[in-house]
Amino acid sequence: xxxxxxxxxxxxxxxxxxxxxxxxxxxxxxxxxxxxxxxxxxxxxxxxxxxxxxxxxxxxxxxxxxxxxxxxxxxxxxxxxxxxxxxxxxxxxxxxxxxxxxxxxxxxxxxxxxxxxxxxxxxxxxxxxxxxxxxxxxxxxxxxxxxxxxxxxxxxxxxxxxxxxxxxxxxxxxxxxxxxxxxxxxxxxxxxxxxxxxxxxxxx
Numbered sequence: 001x002x003x004x005x006x007x008x009x010x011x012x013x014x015x016x017x018x019x020x021x022x023x024x025x026x027x028x029x030x031x032x033x034x035x036x037x038x039x040x041x042x043x044x045x046x047x048x049x050x051x052x053x054x055x056x057x058x059x060x061x062x063x064x065x066x067x068x069x070x071x072x073x074x075x076x077x078x079x080x081x082x083x084x085x086x087x088x089x090x091x092x093x094x095x096x097x098x099x100x101x102x103x104x105x106x107x108x109x110x111x112x113x114x115x116x117x118x119x120x121x122x123x124x125x126x127x128x129x130x131x132x133x134x135x136x137x138x139x140x141x142x143x144x145x146x147x148x149x150x151x152x153x154x155x156x157x158x159x160x161x162x163x164x165x166x167x168x169x170x171x172x173x174x175x176x177x178x179x180x181x182x183x184x185x186x187x188x189x190x191x192x193x194x195x196x197x198x199x200x201x202x203x204x
Contacts (some may be wrong), residue, residue: 058125060091063123064087064090066123070113070165071113071123074108074159074162074163075089075105078105078108081154081158082098082100082104082151083097084097084098084101089101089102089124090124090125100141100151102124102134103134103138104138104151106120106124106131106135106138107135110135112159113166117131117188132188138152
């Protein structure tokens, strides 16, 4: 007959196996309701192990196949400008040139195509917090990195010719869009702070 300790341990193992990158809420719930220091310590170790496991998601060809024609066109333009394979933009590679290209692609989807963070995240197989980070970093690089900024403007100029129905209207309203996406970022940050405060209050 199994001991209570074994049953609890097996239950926690099962719960940890269900964790994904976006399941921070579930993690907080486990920590809130499990009061035993011994179980809490074991749970923390299992959560860290689970987070280090490679994420299995759709392959690059599958992601490319799901893109709309205009979304695929701009991905090709971005890859061509950065001299990388378009499929690499939809993989987990951390090569500098691919990271920059992916960051610009995510920002273009968000600013010019007016997609939501979550929608962009689904397009390139990331979580929405990664897209928020990409948009912020793109803004910083545009202010501080001249070569990065030139490549971004080259992409936009090519896209205005290839996808005029998207970029001509967006380019005319670029200033409005930049203000809009900055407001969205501020709203997201404020919302996160409120959630953190609420969670801190609940756990005390």
